[in-house]
Amino acid sequence: MGVFLALALVVAYVESLIPISFGIPGVKIGLTNIVILLVLYCLGTKEAFIISALRAVLAGFLFGNMFGIIYSLAGAMLSLFCMYLFKRVFNFRMITVSVIGGITHNLGQIIIASLVVENYHVMYYFPVLVLSGVVTGIIIGMVAFEIYKRIGRLFLRVDPDNNDENRKKVLQHKLRYDIIAIIIMILLSVILVFVFLPAFSKDGDKFKILVDGEVYGEYPLDKDNSYEVEIGGTVSNVVTLKDGQVYMSEADCPDKICVSHRPISKKNESIICLPNKVVVEVVTGEDSGLDTIAR
Numbered sequence: 001m002g003v004f005l006a007l008a009l010v011v012a013y014v015e016s017l018i019p020i021s022f023g024i025p026g027v028k029i030g031l032t033n034i035v036i037l038l039v040l041y042c043l044g045t046k047e048a049f050i051i052s053a054l055r056a057v058l059a060g061f062l063f064g065n066m067f068g069i070i071y072s073l074a075g076a077m078l079s080l081f082c083m084y085l086f087k088r089v090f091n092f093r094m095i096t097v098s099v100i101g102g103i104t105h106n107l108g109q110i111i112i113a114s115l116v117v118e119n120y121h122v123m124y125y126f127p128v129l130v131l132s133g134v135v136t137g138i139i140i141g142m143v144a145f146e147i148y149k150r151i152g153r154l155f156l157r158v159d160p161d162n163n164d165e166n167r168k169k170v171l172q173h174k175l176r177y178d179i180i181a182i183i184i185m186i187l188l189s190v191i192l193v194f195v196f197l198p199a200f201s202k203d204g205d206k207f208k209i210l211v212d213g214e215v216y217g218e219y220p221l222d223k224d225n226s227y228e229v230e231i232g233g234t235v236s237n238v239v240t241l242k243d244g245q246v247y248m249s250e251a252d253c254p255d256k257i258c259v260s261h262r263p264i265s266k267k268n269e270s271i272i273c274l275p276n277k278v279v280v281e282v283v284t285g286e287d288s289g290l291d292t293i294a295r
Contacts, residue, residue, distance in 0.1 A: 098141025
């Protein structure tokens with residue numbers, strides 16, 4: 001287990017160095033899931049839960065912060081529970097199990113994000129998270145499966161469920177039901193995109209800044225300006241409006257996901273700084289509250 005835990009931490013660190021930011025809370029490549037899948041199939045479910053939890057906590061202390069630990073744990077635990085169900089109960093192939101893990105990991109993180117910022121509009125990212133989970137899950141599952149074919153026999157006596165007969169079932173499992181399951185998940189993500197698309201099709205005329213669920217200020221989208229957000233007497237974020245589009249130009253959070261987010265201008269679009277609990281949300285006149293405070 002120690003080797004797998006060390007490997008999971010190394011992979012998590014390598015992924016943190018990859019200069020790719022999707023600008024959406026919850027979207028990650030998910031390289032660590034390769035290790036978790038191998039533990040799940042080679043050692044067992046209990047070991048996979050232990051390593052997944054330890055990886056989230058230790059990686060948070062080493063490369064992130066306390067908020068990152070909570071955020072990562074939520075995704076990891078939900079993901080592993082669902083992967084266990086699809087592996088043990090439904091007997092799906094490793095690639096399909098990986099896809100389920102990718103989708104539910106993103107879902108767990110976006111649920112925590114919604115609760116932290118107290119804004120359900122964060123769930124509008126869910127269709128994108130489903131699609132990204134399918135794509136990354138297929139890639140991660142293929143890599144993990146190829147590794148398992150080569151090292152799986154080394155662990156035959158470690159877990160009673162990982163005997164030679166079950167290993168042959170994993171390697172020879174017919175793809176028919178897995179392909180059907182993956183196609184269904186892809187269709188689901190496409191349907192969700194079209195269902196949620198109307199919510200983003202209307203141009204906004206104002207935007208709100210919310211801090212910890214409370215309205216910090218409300219401003220028109222037709223006046224270029226920059227707005228500083230102060231938390232505890234210190235400027236934590238700077239929101240900039242230019243040419244009718246608003247974006248987060250500065251933030252003192254460690255991951256800077258909010259800064260890399262593309263500019264927004266459509267109704268219900270939002271930019272979230274999770275560590276600071278700051279949300280920038282585009283609205284229309286009828287959505288504006290009467291109790292807002294412009295600062």
